Amino acid sequence: MFEFQFFVEVLVGGLLSGVMYSLVAIGFVLIYKTSGVLNFAQGAMLLFAALTFVSLVERGVPFWFAIGATLVVMVALGVAVERVVLRPLVNQSPMTLFMATLGLSYVIEGVAQLLWGTQVHGLDLGIDDVPFEVGGVLISQFDLFAAATAGALVAGFALFFRHTRTGLAFRAVADDQFAALAVGLRLSRVWAAVWTAAGTVALVAGLLWGARLGVQYSLSLVVLKALPVLMLGGFDSVAGAIVGGLLIGAIEKLAEIYVGPLFGGGIEAWAAYVVALTFLLLRPSGLFGHKLVERV
Amino acid sequence: MRVMATAGNEALIATRARATEAARQAGGAPAAADSARVADTGVPVLALQGISLSFGGVTALERIDLSVAKGEIRAIIGPNGAGKSSLLNVVSGLYRPDQGMVRLGSERFTHVPAVRLAALGVARTFQNLALFKGLRVLDNVVMGLVARRRSGFVRQILSTPLARREEIEACAAAEEAIAFLHLDAVKHQLAGGLPYGIQKRVELARALVARPQLLLLDEPFAGVTVGEKQELATHVRNARDAYGTTIVLIEHDIGIVMGLSDRVAVLDYGRKIADGVPAEVRSDQAVIDAYLGVAHEGETELVI
Numbered sequence: 001m002f003e004f005q006f007f008v009e010v011l012v013g014g015l016l017s018g019v020m021y022s023l024v025a026i027g028f029v030l031i032y033k034t035s036g037v038l039n040f041a042q043g044a045m046l047l048f049a050a051l052t053f054v055s056l057v058e059r060g061v062p063f064w065f066a067i068g069a070t071l072v073v074m075v076a077l078g079v080a081v082e083r084v085v086l087r088p089l090v091n092q093s094p095m096t097l098f099m100a101t102l103g104l105s106y107v108i109e110g111v112a113q114l115l116w117g118t119q120v121h122g123l124d125l126g127i128d129d130v131p132f133e134v135g136g137v138l139i140s141q142f143d144l145f146a147a148a149t150a151g152a153l154v155a156g157f158a159l160f161f162r163h164t165r166t167g168l169a170f171r172a173v174a175d176d177q178f179a180a181l182a183v184g185l186r187l188s189r190v191w192a193a194v195w196t197a198a199g200t201v202a203l204v205a206g207l208l209w210g211a212r213l214g215v216q217y218s219l220s221l222v223v224l225k226a227l228p229v230l231m232l233g234g235f236d237s238v239a240g241a242i243v244g245g246l247l248i249g250a251i252e253k254l255a256e257i258y259v260g261p262l263f264g265g266g267i268e269a270w271a272a273y274v275v276a277l278t279f280l281l282l283r284p285s286g287l288f289g290h291k292l293v294e295r296v
Numbered sequence: 297m298r299v300m301a302t303a304g305n306e307a308l309i310a311t312r313a314r315a316t317e318a319a320r321q322a323g324g325a326p327a328a329a330d331s332a333r334v335a336d337t338g339v340p341v342l343a344l345q346g347i348s349l350s351f352g353g354v355t356a357l358e359r360i361d362l363s364v365a366k367g368e369i370r371a372i373i374g375p376n377g378a379g380k381s382s383l384l385n386v387v388s389g390l391y392r393p394d395q396g397m398v399r400l401g402s403e404r405f406t407h408v409p410a411v412r413l414a415a416l417g418v419a420r421t422f423q424n425l426a427l428f429k430g431l432r433v434l435d436n437v438v439m440g441l442v443a444r445r446r447s448g449f450v451r452q453i454l455s456t457p458l459a460r461r462e463e464i465e466a467c468a469a470a471e472e473a474i475a476f477l478h479l480d481a482v483k484h485q486l487a488g489g490l491p492y493g494i495q496k497r498v499e500l501a502r503a504l505v506a507r508p509q510l511l512l513l514d515e516p517f518a519g520v521t522v523g524e525k526q527e528l529a530t531h532v533r534n535a536r537d538a539y540g541t542t543i544v545l546i547e548h549d550i551g552i553v554m555g556l557s558d559r560v561a562v563l564d565y566g567r568k569i570a571d572g573v574p575a576e577v578r579s580d581q582a583v584i585d586a587y588l589g590v591a592h593e594g595e596t597e598l599v600i
Contacts, residue, residue: 165463175430175431185442
């Protein structure tokens, strides 16, 4: 028995939670696009941001001040990572860089717990998670807020990329690093700026995910949610990360409801990977990814 | 021994430079003389002294001396593997020579710092192009000014007066360079989609937009059609005439070089075998041998 209204509800819920995946994926894309590094530490940065924020608030720091302070910490972290870890590894193979970020992710997690402890924190952003009804479809208020925040963030980045010369420099480095060097662009500065942006995304994503799941060690595992999004959308496209996130979110929820019962349920966690792998076989560069054309 | 000789040379050049500078300040400035003549008396924009470079056992360059006068179009030619590209890479800091010295304006380097090249007033183009294929032509050209920018990105986000003024100036400079190279019709198109000859012109515009003192062109005529070659040559000459840019180009196509250049240096197997005005080089027996690879009897002139 197919109920259309219920279907729409599941779909909307899926799309809105997909926005949260997009948010994590965008952090990956920013860094991958401009420096070719798949930054596995994005999840740890997200945890670090959320943990820092919560700990500050628990110590009585006002909300907005805590956000500002966390942002400063994230920028400092991003610049430090670029300088201490990535700059000495310039020109190493992508695998070396990936392993470096893998190691980095554990270091960041370790430092975060050393600084702020290991207990689980609740994070309240002051938004009631009360669903409201639109045309008979229940929509989560929190999900809507998260989607709006993500939308604002993406719009902000889009404006920045299009209308400032630093944004142009970003696009130029992403387009062709060799050409960027040839015109005398300081790549290290662009990278520092990119890590700053990725830190900002990590902060926003960390707050939203933290509010939903609680701030704890396992928060850094949301990277594993971002990977199928990246496979679907392509590693080097912000638009791809958004569309990929929405698709994965929707597919997860729909699969759980409509396909899950056939297998006895509980397929939400890996349905996304099945789709992503299938996609990888059919279209390796993703929906929006850059296709490599080799001239022979 | 050679180190001493080189040092002596430098001292001599430095003395000469000071003398010229003194003469200029005294009011006896030799106003823009014939470019081919200036070479012997003026301060060279670029001077190479005893540059040697080898890769393992292969000698790419052997004690190359070269001077490039202000406002000159200077060609470096030679057969395949003669060391032309190596020489250009030494000048632009991509290679570190084993021996020798590179002078750019008043500064001397054993290894030219590639990251400071733009700040030193040097721009270059690449044989296989180094354009941002996914950006518009206009954005490509604006990127040529990147080394000039003073406002950081915080200022750009806040759109301070400095950032805004720089933005306006950059756009004006880019528009001018685009008009200069007749690229108006394509300025909003993506660079990667344009024909190769036009892409070469875009790269030239990007190099010229910052008004470099010295422009290095790496085989600018390679891979373009005969018609485009003539057009490109005109643009190169116009760039020198309009902006006074000194131009060093390495090239395969000896014909187009002879018509365009003030002076030509010829490399063969890493050594300089000839250097002079086109007419001299054209009738040089060593050059003819290098290009044709045969022993000649009697008088032969390279007919181009």
